[in-house]
Amino acid sequence: MPQPISVVVIGAGIAGLATAVELARRGVGSITVVDKAYPASGSSGLSVGVYNRQYVDADELAIRALGAEIIEGHERDGRIAITHNGYLRIARDASIIPSFEHGVAIQEDAGLPESRLLEPSEIARVVPDMNLDGVVAGLWGAADGYLDGHALCTLYVDDAADLGIAVRLREEVVGHSVRSSGTHVVTTSSGDLEADVVVNAAGAWADSVGDILGRPVPLVPQRHECFVFQLAKPTGYVIPTVMDYVVGDPQPGLNFRGEGDRQLLATLHTNDVIADVGASDPDTYFRGVVGDHVEDMAALLIEALPSLSDMGYYSGWAGLYPLSEDNYPILGPSTAGDGIFFTCGLGGNGIQNGPAAGRITADWILDGRPTCLERATLLGIDRFSPTAEEAR
Numbered sequence: 001m002p003q004p005i006s007v008v009v010i011g012a013g014i015a016g017l018a019t020a021v022e023l024a025r026r027g028v029g030s031i032t033v034v035d036k037a038y039p040a041s042g043s044s045g046l047s048v049g050v051y052n053r054q055y056v057d058a059d060e061l062a063i064r065a066l067g068a069e070i071i072e073g074h075e076r077d078g079r080i081a082i083t084h085n086g087y088l089r090i091a092r093d094a095s096i097i098p099s100f101e102h103g104v105a106i107q108e109d110a111g112l113p114e115s116r117l118l119e120p121s122e123i124a125r126v127v128p129d130m131n132l133d134g135v136v137a138g139l140w141g142a143a144d145g146y147l148d149g150h151a152l153c154t155l156y157v158d159d160a161a162d163l164g165i166a167v168r169l170r171e172e173v174v175g176h177s178v179r180s181s182g183t184h185v186v187t188t189s190s191g192d193l194e195a196d197v198v199v200n201a202a203g204a205w206a207d208s209v210g211d212i213l214g215r216p217v218p219l220v221p222q223r224h225e226c227f228v229f230q231l232a233k234p235t236g237y238v239i240p241t242v243m244d245y246v247v248g249d250p251q252p253g254l255n256f257r258g259e260g261d262r263q264l265l266a267t268l269h270t271n272d273v274i275a276d277v278g279a280s281d282p283d284t285y286f287r288g289v290v291g292d293h294v295e296d297m298a299a300l301l302i303e304a305l306p307s308l309s310d311m312g313y314y315s316g317w318a319g320l321y322p323l324s325e326d327n328y329p330i331l332g333p334s335t336a337g338d339g340i341f342f343t344c345g346l347g348g349n350g351i352q353n354g355p356a357a358g359r360i361t362a363d364w365i366l367d368g369r370p371t372c373l374e375r376a377t378l379l380g381i382d383r384f385s386p387t388a389e390e391a392r
C-alpha cells in the first residue's frame, strides 16, 4: 500500500480496536473507528474471557500463542489483570492422548510456557472437586488464564485516544461507494467518511456489513449462553478452566471455570457450525438464558463437580460467536484487491485472538502479507472462493 493512507475500521469490538491501534503504532496517521453502539457492546463484552495455548494443531496454536503473548505483554505493563487459573482439556478416550502429546510437543517447539499431559491422579490435584469417572488424560497449561473483555477493549480505547485515532460511536454504517479514484466513501447514519482502506471488523454483523461493502462474508452468528452458579462455600482455590470438548465432536461440550473461589461460569462450547446451538440475528436475538437450559447446565455441573453439588443458579446471559463457515478467523484483503480488508469470524476465541488478528490485519494492509505470522495467509477469505473449494 502506498503510505500515508487513511483507514476506516467498522466495529469497536476487540477486533476493530486492535486493528486500529496496530495501524496507528505503525505510523498510519488517519484512522477512524466507527461503531453503531459503543466499545465492547457486541460479543466482546459478553465473553467469559478465557485464553489458552492447549491446542493440538500447529496453525491454530500459532495465532493463539500470538494472542496470548500480546495479552500477557499488557499484563507485564501493568495494564490488565489476568487470573492465571490454568486450562485443562479433558480426554475421555485413549485415542485422543496422542493428539494431546502432540499438543505438548508443538508448544515445546514454539518455546511456550510449560504444557503437560496429566494422568487422572494429577488432574485430581489441579481440580480436586472434579469427577474423574471416564477421564483418561488431560492437556494442562498452568500459565493460561482469563481476563475481562471490557477491560481489554478499554485498554485499546485508551491507546486509540493516545494515538489520535477517531472513535465515532452510535454511528451506524449504512452505505458504501467507491469514487473513480479508488477512494472509499463509507456512509454512516451521521454522514460520509472517506478512506483508502476499509476494514470490516463488525463481529456477528460482518455478513451484513460485507453486503453493504459489496464483499460478502461467509459467517454464522451463533448464539451461546453463559451460566453463573454461586457455590455454597469458597473452594479455597480458583477452579481452572476445564474444556470437556474435543475439537471435531458433533456435540457441544461442557466448559467451565471459576470466577474467584465462590462462583462458576459455564458454557456449552463448540467450534463447529451446528444447527443445535442456532444461528441468530445479532440485532434481535434473546440475550437471556432459556429456563430449561439452566436445569440442564446445573445437572452437567453437578455431575462434573459432585462435591460442589449445593451450588445455586445466580445469573446468565447469551451472546454470539461470530463464526466463519470453517470456524477459523477471516483475516486479510478481499479477493478483489480493492482496499477492503477483513478482521472477523473470530468465533468463540475472539478475546484471545482479537489482539493477534488486529496485528495480522495491520500487516496485510501495510506490508501486503501477514509479516508477524506468515502462516496466517491460510486465514484469507480466498479460502472460501469457488476455486479454493475446487482445489480442496
Ligand SMILES: Cc1cc2nc3c(=O)[nH]c(=O)nc-3n(C[C@H](O)[C@H](O)[C@H](O)COP(=O)(O)OP(=O)(O)OC[C@H]3O[C@@H](n4cnc5c(N)ncnc54)[C@H](O)[C@@H]3O)c2cc1C
Pocket: 010, 011, 012, 013, 014, 015, 016, 034, 035, 036, 037, 038, 039, 040, 041, 042, 043, 044, 045, 046, 047, 048, 049, 050, 051, 171, 172, 173, 174, 201, 202, 203, 204, 205, 209, 224, 225, 226, 267, 318, 319, 320, 321, 322, 343, 344, 345, 346, 347, 348, 349, 350, 351, 352, 353, 354
Ligand atoms: C458467551 C460467550 C463466551 C465467550 N467466551 C470467550 C472466551 O472465553 N474467550 C475468547 O477468546 N472468546 C470468547 N468469546 C468470543 C468473543 O467474545 C468473540 O469472538 C469476540 O468478542 C468477537 O469480537 P469482534 O470484535 O469480532 O466482534 P464484536 O465485539 O461483536 O464487535 C463488533 C462491533 O461491530 C459493531 N457494528 C456492527 N455493525 C455495524 C455497523 N453497520 N456500523 C457500525 N458498527 C457496527 C457492533 O456494534 C460491535 O460493537 C465468547 C463469546 C460468547 C458469546
